[in-house]
Amino acid sequence: MKKVLWDNYQIGDLIGEGANGKVYKVYKNINGVNKYYAVKYISFPRNNHEIDDLIKRRVIKGVEDANAYYREILDDIKVKIETIKKYGNQYVLNYYDYYEEAHEDGIGYDIYIRMDLVTQSLKDFMNRNMSTKEIIGLGIDVCEGLDSLRKCNIIHGNVKPSNIFIGSDGKYKIGDFKVDNYQSNSLYIAPEVYYQKLVVNKCDTYALGLIMYQLLNKGKLPFVSLFVSDTKALKFRMAGRDMTPIKGVEPELMNIILKACSYTDTYRYNDPYMMANALRHYRDKKYSDKESTLSNLNKTVSIYDTETLIMDTKDTKTSSNNKESSSKVKGLIKEKIKGPLVELKDKLLDKQFYIDNAKKIMVIILVILLIFFLKGCVFSTKKCNEGYINNFGVCVRGWYTCREGYTLNEDNMCSKTLKSVDANVKYVCDDDYALQDKFCLKNDTIDAIPQYQCAGLGRLEGDKCVTEQSTKAATTYECPSGYVFYDDKCSTVSTKTASSSYSCLSGYTLSNQKCVKTEYSNPSVSSGGYECSSNESLIGNKCYVQATCTTTGSDNPYCKWYPYMPGCSETTTSCTCPSGYTKSGTQCFRDASKKSDNQSCSKGTLVNGKCVTTTEIPAIVKYNCPSGYQTYGNQCLKSSSVKPTAKYYCAGGLELQGDNCVATITTDAISGYTCSDGYILAGNTCVLNDKKDAKVEYSCSKVYTLNGDKCEKYQLTNPIKHFGTKS
Structure with missing residues (x-):
């Protein structure tokens, strides 16, 4: 990288x-x-x-x-x-x-x-106790983000707490969309993705519903318990087990979440904005003191974003000691520190040491705790007069200073502003007035007239919304006995053995289911050649034998005593041949005897001076079937078919209507109210139309400090203490 x-x-x-x-x-x-x-x-x-x-x-x-x-x-x-x-x-x-x-x-x-650089996600706060109102706000924020992606034809496909980030503006933001077609192993996966690897828009709201369920259920997903792990609970959901409502959560909010988490996607919200609208209706009904806020007040906000500027300064100091001083220090450490520590270690590993000194150990622990309490809660907070500083609870002469970039606050701490954002705004009214938007209305009230609506989620029947959703029923087909269902038909097959006939190719004769062909040709004739007796060698057309030869030396008598005399080394050779042979050097030859001619066949057998070749191959078999049958090898097959009988059925308690499965869903209608002339609706009450501007109050989340209309995050460090009188 x-x-x-x-x-x-x-x-x-x-x-x-x-x-x-x-x-x-x-x-x-x-x-x-x-x-x-x-x-x-x-x-x-x-x-x-x-x-x-x-x-x-x-x-x-x-x-x-x-x-x-x-x-x-x-x-x-x-x-x-x-x-x-x-x-x-x-x-x-x-x-x-x-x-x-x-x-x-x-x-x-x-x-x-x-x-954007965001260092905090919802995953960091899953075990934090979030209020119901804050969880609803989270759901609305994420729905808005998912709806924005939907309008861009983008399916997120990977919604989970670690991908829901907390921005510097206090809003929840969705990020880290799915980048390929690999099946996710997330605990928040929808059934259609788990089984069919089919990523659709409704799988995002399914995951969001699970996250809201988990937040309302003290950090536990559906079915998770002491004996059921997250993985096993996932298998329960993928098997279609109905999720149980959470105790203490109002049915209307629970219905919104369970609808988002329906096992069948056709029962879920069609789009994220429909889920956001349902959450808004519930919030407005539940919390009538509508607050105009940037987002949820208790939301924990990231301290980083793209505009965060961080400057790091480091002071480094170096020191060195000579070898002689170093060796003295090492000896002193070994004698004064290391030895007693080894002795203390042996005591600490001895159980009897704790038994004998139990009271002393308890007193030491209590004294240490008291010192830390006094230092952290009493001494460190003690304020001194001007010209004095707090030195472990005692006011002594001195003054404080801070590093560059920090300022000394009223608590004698060095403070540096890391982040400044607009504070959350809340509008309030006097006791005799009720808040409506940014105005205060006179608290002269009458009961509002109830009014119900379904907001496009079904037909209104009293105070209920009734929705009918249908899907094609599952279909099976039945065939009569002896028939098999294949290719949308019921088919049966009858068989019989086909009759056979045999034939041969042209030039062959049929004989016992075989084809025979006989061919005749002249043999080849070759010369017989020449031959000799066993003691002779055949060369060409001659027979050779070795001649009988004798060798004699010089006839000079002195050569006997003087063999090296000139003429003494000369020899004479004479050869003779048997009768009928002609001499040639030391060889004798005669004419060889001639053999008779030979007949042979390169193919076939020699019979009466002819070469006879016989070829035998299997006969050609033809199978014949009666009319109406088809030939398959040596069998005759005849098939017939009838129309199958269709059977329809529904699962999960759905009602069968024709070839459709119909589910009737009844939910509480969205309750609304209306007022008579001269009154303004405020929640479920009609308030007299006497209004004035509301008072403005500012607030910040827990990690920020309010400064006017700004929320600021500070980095605090201890000041540098200087003792004595400042010149």
Whole structure:
């Protein structure tokens, strides 16, 4: 992975990692100040086995198709980023730009996506006690974000607490959309994704409903208990088990969540904005003191966003000691510190030590706790007069200073403003007035006239909304006995053995189911050659034998005593041949005897001077069937069919009507009210039309401090103490 990105952005710390990739903190130095963002790094393929898995699942045919597959995913990511940049709203995480790079081996790509830096997600607060009103606000925010994506034809497909972020404006934002077709292993997966890998818009509201259920249920998903794990509870949901309402949650709110989490997607909200509208109606009805706020007041807000500027300053000090001083210090440490510590360790490992000194140990623990209590709660908060400072609970002469960039506050702490945002606004009225929008209405009230509506969610029957939803019934087909259902028909087959006849090709004669052909040809004639007796050698047409030869030396008598005399080494050889042979050197030859001619056949057998060849092959078999039958090998088949009888059935208690399954859903109608002339509706009460401007009160979330109409987050450090009199 790169260390420096495009436009000189530097890669910083790893701040998150998931199935889709890794998220890093990045920064760019502008005029000596670091500006921070987040960059998501995704690499395709993710590991060495991914391509093999794609081939096994028949997503691609072979390795040669992998690059085109990843190119398609990459292009889809880029389209989503550009679309969100152009049409996203305040409830969707901001995306700025991206950079792509092909792998050197030609298979796969890396992509870097720059986005808002948010360090807190809903996952960090799942176990926090959130109010019902805050959970409803969260649901509305996320629905707004999902609806924004829906209008861009984008399905998020990966809604879970770790992908719901808390922005600096106090709003919940959805981010980290699904980037490929891999099945998610999330606990918030919808049934249609789990079984069919079919990602649709309604799977996002299903996941949001589960998250709201979990927040209202003290951090536990449906069916989770001491004996049921998250994984086992997921299997219960995927099997279609009905979720149980949460005790203490009002039925109307519970119905909204259970509708979003319906096992069958046709029973869920068609679009996120319909779920948001239902939540708003419930909130407005439940909390009549409508507050005009930027978002939920108790929401914990991230301290980072794209505009956060952080400057780090570090002071470093160095010191050194010579070798002689170092050795003396080591000896002193060994004698005065290490020895007693070893002795103390032996005592601490001895159980009898605790028995003998139980009272002393309890007193020491109580004294330590008292010291920490006095230091943290009494001494540290003691305020001193001007010219004095608090030194462990005692006021002594001195003064405080702070590091550069910090200011001393009234509590004698050094403070630095990290973040400043607009405070949440709340409008209030006097006791005799009721709040309506930003106005106070005279508290002269009469009961409002009840009025019910279904807001497009069915037909109104009294105070109930009745909705009928239908789907095609499951169909099975039945056939008469002896018939088999195949290709939308009931079919049966009768068989008999076919009759057979045999024939041969032209030139062959049929004999006992075989075809025989006899062919005649002249044999080949070869010369008989020549032959010799056994003691002779045949060369050409001559027979050779060795001649009888004798060798004699010189007849000079002196050669006997002087063999080296000239003429003594000369010899004479004479050869003779048997009768009938002619001499040739030391060989004798005669004419060889001639053999008689030979007859042979290259193919077949020699019979009476002719070559006879006999060829035998199997006869051609033809099978014959009676009229109305079809021939299959040596069998005759005849099929007949009749129309099957259709049977319809419904599951899950649905009512069968013809070939449709009909479900009748009855929910409480949205209750509304109306007022007589001269009165204004406020909740379920009609207030006399006498209004004035409401008073404005400002508030901040728990991690911020109110300063006028601003919410500010401070970094506090202890001041530097100076003793004596300040000159």
